[in-house]
Amino acid sequence: MILRGRAILGTFLHAPQQGTLEVLADTLIEIDATGTITAVLQPTDAGYAEATDRTDVLRLPRGRYVLPGFVDLHIHAPQYPQLGQALDEPLEVWLQKYTFPLEARYADLDFARPRYTALVEDLLANGTTTALYFATQHTEATNLLADICIDKGQRALVGKVVMDDPAACPDFYRDASPEAAVAGTRAVIDHIRTHPANTDARVLPVITPRFIPSCTDEALTALGQLAAECDCHVQTHCSESDWAHGHVLNRYGHTDAQALDSFGLLTRKSVLAHSNFLTDADMDRLVVRQSAVAHCALSNIYFANAVFPLRRALEKHLHVGLGTDISGGPSASMFEACRTTVQVSRLLQDGVDPTLPAANRGTPGSAIDLKTAFHLATAGGGIALDLPIGLFAPGYRFDALVIDTTAASGSIRLFGETQPGAVFEKILYGASRANIEQVWVDGRLTGQTH
Ligand SMILES: Nc1nc2[nH]cnc2c(=O)[nH]1
Numbered sequence: 377m378i379l380r381g382r383a384i385l386g387t388f389l390h391a392p393q394q395g396t397l398e399v400l401a402d403t404l405i406e407i408d409a410t411g412t413i414t415a416v417l418q419p420t421d422a423g424y425a426e427a428t429d430r431t432d433v434l435r436l437p438r439g440r441y442v443l444p445g446f447v448d449l450h451i452h453a454p455q456y457p458q459l460g461q462a463l464d465e466p467l468e469v470w471l472q473k474y475t476f477p478l479e480a481r482y483a484d485l486d487f488a489r490p491r492y493t494a495l496v497e498d499l500l501a502n503g504t505t506t507a508l509y510f511a512t513q514h515t516e517a518t519n520l521l522a523d524i525c526i527d528k529g530q531r532a533l534v535g536k537v538v539m540d541d542p543a544a545c546p547d548f549y550r551d552a553s554p555e556a557a558v559a560g561t562r563a564v565i566d567h568i569r570t571h572p573a574n575t576d577a578r579v580l581p582v583i584t585p586r587f588i589p590s591c592t593d594e595a596l597t598a599l600g601q602l603a604a605e606c607d608c609h610v611q612t613h614c615s616e617s618d619w620a621h622g623h624v625l626n627r628y629g630h631t632d633a634q635a636l637d638s639f640g641l642l643t644r645k646s647v648l649a650h651s652n653f654l655t656d657a658d659m660d661r662l663v664v665r666q667s668a669v670a671h672c673a674l675s676n677i678y679f680a681n682a683v684f685p686l687r688r689a690l691e692k693h694l695h696v697g698l699g700t701d702i703s704g705g706p707s708a709s710m711f712e713a714c715r716t717t718v719q720v721s722r723l724l725q726d727g728v729d730p731t732l733p734a735a736n737r738g739t740p741g742s743a744i745d746l747k748t749a750f751h752l753a754t755a756g757g758g759i760a761l762d763l764p765i766g767l768f769a770p771g772y773r774f775d776a777l778v779i780d781t782t783a784a785s786g787s788i789r790l791f792g793e794t795q796p797g798a799v800f801e802k803i804l805y806g807a808s809r810a811n812i813e814q815v816w817v818d819g820r821l822t823g824q825t826h
Pocket residue numbers: 452467471475586587613616675679701704
């Protein structure tokens with residue numbers, strides 16, 4: 377089904393600002409031939425009656441609510457087979473013991489294809505309409521992931537992982553040299569940008585140094601130059617755990633954010649995963665560069681040794697979106713990412729050690745409300761990527777999911793509740809895949825949802 381050149385009538389819930397939910401009840405959204413929203417008409421608006429009389433309007437039944445598609449700002453695509461597994465080691469052990477051996481297998485495209493296909497289909501069915509992907513070190517398998525996203529109609533940003541330092545990366549899974557790493561990155565950029573089925577650039581390339589500990593200075597310098605030359609997005613990990621943060625401090629005598637900046641890797645289109653140990657000065661630097669953080673609340677429980685100070689970052693007007701960090705986080709759902717964002721912020725606020733007096737236990741003022749988490753998972757992701765997504769407003773792409781609150785096999789029970797704020801909470805806390813009835817990207821219905 378296609379909504380391009382048509383309109384959809386229903387109740388839309390979105391969060392243009394942090395901390396607020398906007399309810400667009402009985403609203404008509406008009407979409408042009410490219411999948412861009414051209415009008416959002418509410419019942420009191422001039423022209424509403426005539427517009428809703430159009431015969432080509434898709435009218436949603438009662439009990440349906442439309443949300444902006446989720447923007448997952450941090451996914452390791454090759455780690456999907458490992459989701460919900462192997463979370464018993466700290467980051468530096470987990471990488472060498474489980475993750476590099478798994479990712480190395482993507483040299484074999486017959487291994488990669490069914491796994492990448494399942495991932496993209498499952499994420500779409502979960503409501504993730506935009507995905508920022510780390511692929512693997514392999515050029516061909518990275519191109520394959522991009523091809524699958526293009527074929528399945530997911531908005532995606534796909535990067536070949538650069539990891540060239542022999543001191544940190546195993547022989548069986550490493551770029552042969554900084555030059556080879558950059559050549560592979562260039563090849564993926566060219567593949568995606570010239571793909572004959574990607575003329576509307578729904579899939580974009582991303583420069584992807586894995587993280588400073590796995591890269592040589594030569595590779596980081598060349599990737600910074602490439603980012604300026606190609607005007608591509610950039611993604612990497614930043615100050616994730618005590619170990620990762622400490623590695624960079626030891627190597628350069630300054631923080632990850634400073635080091636990335638010195639390599640030209642902090643741009644308007646950069647997304648830094650985790651970033652838990654950012655100093656105030658690091659945050660200020662990111663604000664100046666307009667770079668973003670992908671907050672991965674669930675994965676941080678396993679690997680970070682700390683909770684990201686999200687409220688402090690938002691008060692500084694840092695761009696922040698949410699990420700699942702598949703498979704560091706054992707859930708592929710952005711609903712879950714919203715829930716965990718709220719939950720860990722409460723732990724940070726109140727503290728966790730019951731032997732301490734309440735007054736010394738936590739970090740007051742750290743709590744994040746559900747509407748803010750939802751904003752970050754949608755509009756915030758769009759701002760981070762500098763793309764017109766995550767909102768229902770003219771000029772934005774029509775990326776959306778239709779929630780069926782009445783689905784018998786779903787996990788939302790409204791018991792007659794109709795107050796939109798309450799319904800919103802029930803959806804965010806309760807929705808599972810069986811409640812996601814339709815997923816739209818650029819005004820096109822994507823595959824089977826359940
Ligand atoms: N969570 C996480 N952190 C990383 N740092 C470097 N690589 C990774 C990865 O694959 N996952």
